[in-house]
Amino acid sequence: MKYALITVRKIKNIKNFFPYAVLIEGENLKEKILKGFKYYNAIIFIGSIGIITRYLKLMSKSKLFDPAIVVLDEKLRYCIPLLSSHFGGALDLSLRIEKEIKSISVITTATDTQNLIGIDLFARRNNLIVDKKENIKLINSKLLNEKKISVNLPNYFELPKYYITSEKADVCYESGGKILNLIPKDLVLGIGFHKNENADYIYKKYLELIDVKFRNRIQILVSHEKKWNTKVFHEFSRKINVTHTKGYNNFELQKAIDKLNIDKENIVKKHMGISEICRPACFLASNNMEELITIKDKNIKFSIFRIQKYWKNPYLEEDIPEVIK
Amino acid sequence: MKYALITVRKIKNIKNFFPYAVLIEGENLKEKILKGFKYYNAIIFIGSIGIITRYLKLMSKSKLFDPAIVVLDEKLRYCIPLLSSHFGGALDLSLRIEKEIKSISVITTATDTQNLIGIDLFARRNNLIVDKKENIKLINSKLLNEKKISVNLPNYFELPKYYITSEKADVCYESGGKILNLIPKDLVLGIGFHKNENADYIYKKYLELIDVKFRNRIQILVSHEKKWNTKVFHEFSRKINVTHTKGYNNFELQKAIDKLNIDKENIVKKHMGISEICRPACFLASNNMEELITIKDKNIKFSIFRIQKYWKNPYLEEDIPEVIK
Known part of the structure; x- marks a missing residue:
């Protein structure tokens, strides 16, 4: 962040x-x-x-x-x-x-004034998102008025006051909730782009090419450290409202390419010294080989991998490149 | 208010x-x-x-x-x-x-945090306005940084801390200030309008017909109580940002008309029972015969009188008609 x-x-x-x-x-x-x-x-x-x-x-x-x-x-x-x-x-x-x-x-805020943890705050603190945003109010009103909401969540979540576990619950994990569901932010987005592209255009392509079911779950945006060192990269990260970013150097990326066994000779290698950015960067951030999608459109490339274990602290501060200081 | x-x-x-x-x-x-x-x-x-x-x-x-x-x-x-x-x-x-x-x-706010009375707050509390709004910052910066501003004001104003009286001052009354002047809100605006007119149109006419040197100094907006009881009247009062309003009844207005000696037979008298609204209403609010301007345009009429002694409390709450509750 x-x-x-x-x-x-x-x-x-x-x-x-x-x-x-x-x-x-x-x-x-x-x-x-x-x-x-x-x-x-x-x-x-x-x-x-x-x-x-x-x-x-x-x-x-x-x-x-x-x-x-x-x-x-x-x-x-x-x-x-x-x-x-x-x-x-x-x-x-x-x-x-x-x-x-x-x-x-x-x-x-009403819930906080009453020392209650609203469902939106609970989601944020646990790196989750809410599938039906318009229903947050319903849950938080229940919390305020009835002092009780029913949830069905994996048992590694610590439940706040008045969150009562129940099988058919108002709030479920992934699906099945009567009012809304909490979805883990468990994906990493890797991005490669030509230096002439701007953030608006990349964002437009992102909306076009990446399904909303992926977009909501993105936790980290990654790329080559040269891209991470540009304004465009960080402007795009704000547009998609991702709070974690990371850039990797050639040495790190090459090791990942070798592990993924995807090395080849191409134009990227000629310019950057390595054959690919998106997939190895995703692999490094996710510590996982589960590739969900890789898609290319002219000068822009996106990859999405599932993160094995998602980052625990949603507020963690990160390095900031000089160009945006 | x-x-x-x-x-x-x-x-x-x-x-x-x-x-x-x-x-x-x-x-x-x-x-x-x-x-x-x-x-x-x-x-x-x-x-x-x-x-x-x-x-x-x-x-x-x-x-x-x-x-x-x-x-x-x-x-x-x-x-x-x-x-x-x-x-x-x-x-x-x-x-x-x-x-x-x-x-x-x-x-x-910076001045208030430091327990200083900024020139804008001083103006507000004394029912004054500032002629060069863009220079407020200059005065308040002086107050914050140099702990001193020079003023030349009538001696009935109680000066806050760090306001130092000087002949050639940064802040003067009416005119002569090196940085800005404080102007008393000492006028009353009387208004009459046909019931079909809307606030936007009245405001447009107001800007057209009334000189800015009058507009800035208006303290009270007055009319017949029937007009005061309309949404249009109060919407207009907000558009010109006047914080005091008053409506008078026929009995009060007729007494003022008699004092001003301006009674006559006309269409207003036929409809409303009295021959005129703007001038007698201004007279009642100002307790003064000093008429500065009276101007009519089709269905709208404005009068401006000087107030003998301006209202002391700029925060005074006032009656509110049912139509806007």
Whole structure:
């Protein structure tokens, strides 16, 4: 996950309070916020909530795609999860900040105010997604009003208060839920693209070529480290709202190619020194040979592999390339 | 000033905490918020800040025209001034709520965080406006960085900390300020319109017919009580961002007409029972005979009078007609 730190005014040593975040520098506040929206999964904004709210008007899209945004005053007294509290992780970011630097989390969401774990927050914390987003409200209302929801989930999930296990349940795993299902984010997407392609075009092709049943489950976006080092790669990762990315070097990829036994002479090898990027990168990230799809369209290639064991911490900060700092 | 109270979920007895506000009822949250934006000067929103922020995207226009918005959680622990903190009065509304029901005001604006009174807040609290809005930042930066701004104001204003009186000052009254001037809101606008006119059209005519030097200074919007009892009247009052309105009955208006000595037989008298609305209503609100302009265009009439002594409390709640509840 990529964390951006944006301040309205210069604040001395502010970076020290958020060591996991990149301080976005520059004179123009609007450009800094735009950069945050374009490349980062979470924005820590220090300044007036009215200012960021007015910019959100221009930038926010939907609760499923917007970055998490938390707002703190300059004295770091309060931390307000403003946008994407549950799916985006703003609430948990705020709680982390509270724990680490003692800012008070100002929580306004109904379930959290009542100390209940809504189904969307439960999903986020367990790297799951919800199949029928419009029904989240139904489950959370039950939680708030009846203090009880019925679930049928694998027993390695730790159930929050008022989640009662039942065979025919409102909430099931993968399928069978009367109201909705929780789906694991258990896929890795590998991507290769020509350096002239832009993120909008790659995203368009992605929507065209990759079935929605795969798209929802993607946990990690991977490629060659040269691609990972481009703006386009990270802009695309935000468009598909993936919070983990990784780039591999030739040495790592060649080892994977050898293991997969897919080496050959081709134009990619001539340019990059290795014959293929998508499949070996997916293999490295998934630690698994289960290839679900590999598809190529002119200058763009996608592969999807199933992850053997999915990444446990959905909030893990990751390396950030210089080009988007 | 008209205060709306909007809750996401039904909360028992919530009205008791905000006796000065109208609880907007209805099943559809979006419609409730739209109503708040259309007719009210301030919205007290109880629920998730993410929800109202997403709706703001559709409704907010600019810091000079948006209503004040404060957000509280359902337990009323925190109160966040979200929009129009200074000009709109959200900050002072939040401080009032803190005082009355002990919610903690969560302040994120730089000047307020540092316990400084920005020039925009000073203006609001004294029923003044600022002539060069884009220069507010310059003054407030001086306040924050240099802990000193120079002002030249009539001596009945109580000066906040770091406001230093000087002859050639950054901030003057009416004119002469090196950076900006403060202008009193000392005019009353009287309006008459045919029942078929809509607020957009009246507003268009208002912009056409009334000079900006008058428009900025309007403190009160007045008319006949029959007009005051229409949606159109209050929608127009929001469009011109006037926070005080009043309607007068025939008895009151006739007395004013007699004092002004402007009675005559005409079509208005035939329909309404009195010969004129705008000028007598202005006279009643201003307690002054100083008429600045009266202008008529087909079905719409405007009058502007100077107020002898302007209304002291910019936050005063007012009666609200049933049609907009």
